[in-house]
Amino acid sequence: MVHDPGHAQLHDPETDPLATYVLEPDDVRTLLARVVSSPGAAHHTSYAPFTGAPIASVPLSTPADVERAAAAARAAQRRWATTPVRTRTAVLRRLHDLLLERQSDVLDLIQLETGKSRVSAFEEIGDIALVARHYAARAGRYLASRREPGLLPGLSSVRVHRRPLGVVGIIAPWNFPLTLTLGDVLPALVAGNAVILRPDPQTALTALWAAELLEDAGLPDGLLQVVVNDGRVLAPMLVDQVDHLSFTGSTAAGRVVAEQAGQALVPVTLELGGKNPLYVAPDVDVEVAARGAVRACFTGAGQICVSIERLYVHEDVAEEFLAAFVRHTRALRLGSGLDYRSDMGSLTSAAQLAKVVEHVEDAIGHGATVLTGAVHRSDLGPYFYEPTVLSDVPTEARVAHEETFGPVVVVHRVASDDEAVAAMNEGEFSLNASIWTRDARRGARLAARVRSGQVNVNEGYLASWAAVGAPQGGSGTAGMGARHGREGLAETTRLQTVAVQHGAHGVLGLPPVGLERLFALGTESWPRVFTQVLRVSKALRLP
Missing domain, CATH: 3.40.605.10 (Aldehyde Dehydrogenase; Chain A, domain 1)
Incomplete structure (x- = not known):
């Protein structure tokens, strides 16, 4: 049932960091x-x-x-x-x-x-x-x-x-x-x-x-x-x-x-799908926001439906933020060990790698600037790709409007909160969004204007996802319905309503009461009586 030259050990013990992992054929x-x-x-x-x-x-x-x-x-x-x-x-x-x-x-x-x-x-x-x-x-x-x-x-x-x-x-x-x-x-x-x-x-x-x-x-x-x-x-x-x-x-x-x-x-x-945006407001702590944005973009090598692929940075902090963001991105440790020494692993398949490469090369062909990354790291494994940050990406480039589902993010500069919100709301993918600001009230006000299933303020995606009592879902072409919570x-x-009428057959020798009694008044009288019931109910503020 498995590739098993002996003990289903897939690796060379002398050179491969995964050599200690053994799939026992009987377990498989x-x-x-x-x-x-x-x-x-x-x-x-x-x-x-x-x-x-x-x-x-x-x-x-x-x-x-x-x-x-x-x-x-x-x-x-x-x-x-x-x-x-x-x-x-x-x-x-x-x-x-x-x-x-x-x-x-x-x-x-x-x-x-x-x-x-x-x-x-x-x-x-x-x-x-x-x-x-x-x-x-x-x-x-x-x-x-x-x-x-x-x-x-x-x-x-x-x-x-x-x-x-x-x-x-x-x-x-x-x-x-x-x-x-x-x-x-x-x-x-x-x-x-x-x-x-x-x-x-x-x-x-x-x-x-x-x-x-x-x-x-x-x-x-x-x-x-x-x-x-x-x-x-x-x-x-x-x-x-x-x-x-x-x-x-x-x-x-x-x-x-x-x-x-x-x-x-x-x-x-x-x-x-989700072509998810993140906005960096001008009042942020640049180092905090940069570290958070790196996690939001490159966790799971970007193969997360709620990860960030579009980054909008206010022009007042753009230079400082992008310098920090690129520095933290370059510091990510890529590796394949079954331990906690790596920050980012591999893409999962040849198809995912091909899509990432295609999007990046297409963007470069349209004049995009590579701030870091854009390298297939075949020295680490067949599907490793460096976390990549692109700027100056024109709208006709595929990476500008198609979901990449890989470690690639496109950065844009904006002049105001309004411009940022308008840009975040572009496109048809509205699954997750992120806003970074020192002012929590400002973040909440901006979040209310963003068209997205969930919005995280001062986090990338984990805060809303980990709130398992709250629903998670997309809007528009990002999905329908919800997971998590009630x-x-x-x-x-499915809902079932059961309504029980009491006294319909009468009790203790008394005549029937309730709706049956009302209908017994006849087709001319019961609408008149019921009209009075409705007026009294409203006066008493009955629900």
């Missing part, structure tokens, strides 16, 4: 056995971005496999939906503790499959721990039924319930293989749903490890089914089998998924 086979697939299935070979060596041969699921997964999930979900919420939240609490205990193993896997630095990989550990703890503490409150006033106070009672939808499909990308799998799986499960998870074939092992962790935390069999194939292949299959579909990926792919789901009347949650949980539920 155990993980891959969780994929719902058929005998003789086609396979996808995943490769380690750090070295280019093969990692595993992942079985691919077929339409028949998706149907089998859906049938098993529905059978398990019927039992799970009747399980008390406290039992479901107990699974999340145990998962939180197991994740922290076993983080070293999954950090290695995340790095091996994505090529990101260990500190970037740890963001995924912290995120899932926060998400698990949040829903363990608040799911009961989020799912609780609520009372609403009835038409006739005292004679009718109304309760609104949240019911699980049934089976939730999740199509997850490769760039955050733990966060964008478990981060969506956990709220769906705690709401009483079953889940069919489609991880990207490149990062399937991390997702399968997460499925194993959930099982160890006490999740009943059958509730989480894992299918693997290209998202374009599986999306239409999942639409036919699920009651809700969550998709994270490009805007172009999201449009296709939304169209397929719309035809089937299946609700969707979409988190799509809203994220609500995405996987």
Whole structure:
């Protein structure tokens, strides 16, 4: 199941910093056995971005496999939906503790499959721990039924319930293989749903490890089914089998998924592309803002949907800020070690590298200036690329308006807050934005004018993302719906209103009361009586 000349050791112990990482074939086979697939299935070979060596041969699921997964999930979900919420939240609490205990193993896997630095990989550990703890503490409150006033106070009672939808499909990308799998799986499960998870074939092992962790935390069999194939292949299959579909990926792919789901009347949650802006106001502490902007632009080698690709700097501090920003960018340590000595890792694939190179070379061809970077660091590994800062980029350059999804940022000078806000609001990608200023009130006022799903003041993206009680989502072509918080949980539920009329049959020998009594007045009298009821209700300020 793995490239295994002996012990699946992918590296030369004398020269390779990853030589200590060993994939045991039996462990990999155990993980891959969780994929719902058929005998003789086609396979996808995943490769380690750090070295280019093969990692595993992942079985691919077929339409028949998706149907089998859906049938098993529905059978398990019927039992799970009747399980008390406290039992479901107990699974999340145990998962939180197991994740922290076993983080070293999954950090290695995340790095091996994505090529990101260990500190970037740890963001995924912290995120899932926060998400698990949040829903363990608040799911009961989020799912609780609520009372609403009835038409006739005292004679009718109304309760609104949240019911699980049934089976939730999740199509997850490769760039955050733990966060964008478990981060969506956990709220769906705690709401009483079953889940069919489609991880990207490149990062399937991390997702399968997460499925194993959930099982160890006490999740009943059958509730989480894992299918693997290209998202374009599986999306239409999942639409036919699920009651809700969550998709994270490009805007172009999201449009296709939304169209397929719309035809089937299946609700969707979409988190799509982001050409995200950051503004540096003239009153900043330049060193603080420069360090924060570097993190916002180059964490995860820029392969984060909420990372910054457009930088707007007020002309009053432009020279000083850009000098500091370039200096801190050049100081980033690139490397492939499974430790915390590197600040930035590798791009994940040849396709990502090709897009980055194409955008940078196209910008240079249009007259852009390279302030730093623009170098393919093949001496470090096949897909390493230096963090790159470009200026004087004309609007016709692709990097000016297309999402790069790599370690490239374009800087612009602006003369005022108004010019900065107008520039930030250009384009169709409105997922995340960042504003840096000493004046928090100024930052909040500017944030209210920015068209974006979330705005961070004096942070790049982590402050809003880590506030897991707050919804995260895009506007415009950056997506629809939300993850995190009450809203994220609500995405996987349906509302049901139950209204009970009391006294409709009479009690203790008394005649019926309530609406039945009203209708008994006859078609000429009851509208007149009800008109008086409405006037009295308004006078009493009844809701």
